[in-house]
Amino acid sequence: MKLFNIIFFTLFIINFNYSQVKKNVFFDQKVLIKKFHTIDELEGLKKGELTKLYADRINEIITILPYLALTNEANVRMSDIGIQENSGHLKSLNKQHIATSEALENTKTVISEFIPYADTEKIIWGILYFEEIIKKIRIGANGNF
Numbered sequence: 447m448k449l450f451n452i453i454f455f456t457l458f459i460i461n462f463n464y465s466q467v468k469k470n471v472f473f474d475q476k477v478l479i480k481k482f483h484t485i486d487e488l489e490g491l492k493k494g495e496l497t498k499l500y501a502d503r504i505n506e507i508i509t510i511l512p513y514l515a516l517t518n519e520a521n522v523r524m525s526d527i528g529i530q531e532n533s534g535h536l537k538s539l540n541k542q543h544i545a546t547s548e549a550l551e552n553t554k555t556v557i558s559e560f561i562p563y564a565d566t567e568k569i570i571w572g573i574l575y576f577e578e579i580i581k582k583i584r585i586g587a588n589g590n591f
Contacts, residue, residue, distance in 0.1 A: 470531060472513040472539070475520040477506050482577050488570045493562055496569045501557045503576035505550055510583055512542065518586045 479502055488496065510518065516527055524531050524539065561569060 470523045470525075470536065470539070471521050472517060472524075473509045473520055477509045478520055479503060479506055479577075479580065482581070483573065485570060485574065488573060493566060493569070496566065496573065497557065497561045499573050500561055500569055500576070501554055503573060503580060504553060504557065506580055507576060507583070508550060508553065509546055512546075514583065518583050 483499070488499075491499075516522075516529075524535055529535060564572075
């Protein structure tokens with residue numbers, strides 16, 4: 447039983463530390479899309495796949511935009527750019543993460559309910575448009591991609 451308690455406590459501490467680290471970053475790598483598409487690639491996809499791509503691109507844009515003047519890179523901590531990681535700043539960042547999460551959840555619901563009714567060409571146009579915005583966000587103010 448003691449061994450079980452030690453293992454449980456260790457896993458709890460590891461999980462707690464991991465979650466604390468994630469709260470100190472503006473956004474993490476998992477929100478970034480991994481692939482940009484051509485119109486030919488998109489025309490070969492079904493509407494459900496297009497809707498998922500559409501939602502993923504909106505997710506990245508909504509997540510990154512509030513921090514664009516600070517950073518366009520994932521996993522950047524406040525301290526990395528000279529912001530003190532005090533309780534007030536951490537609380538503000540956590541509130542923003544919660545608000546963004548709720549907004550994205552609502553947006554995802556709206557997208558999944560309404561976007562499938564759009565013309566396929568317009569969904570493709572939206573995806574390509576969002577990808578251009580993401581490319582510009584990733585290039586940043588200094589032109590680094």
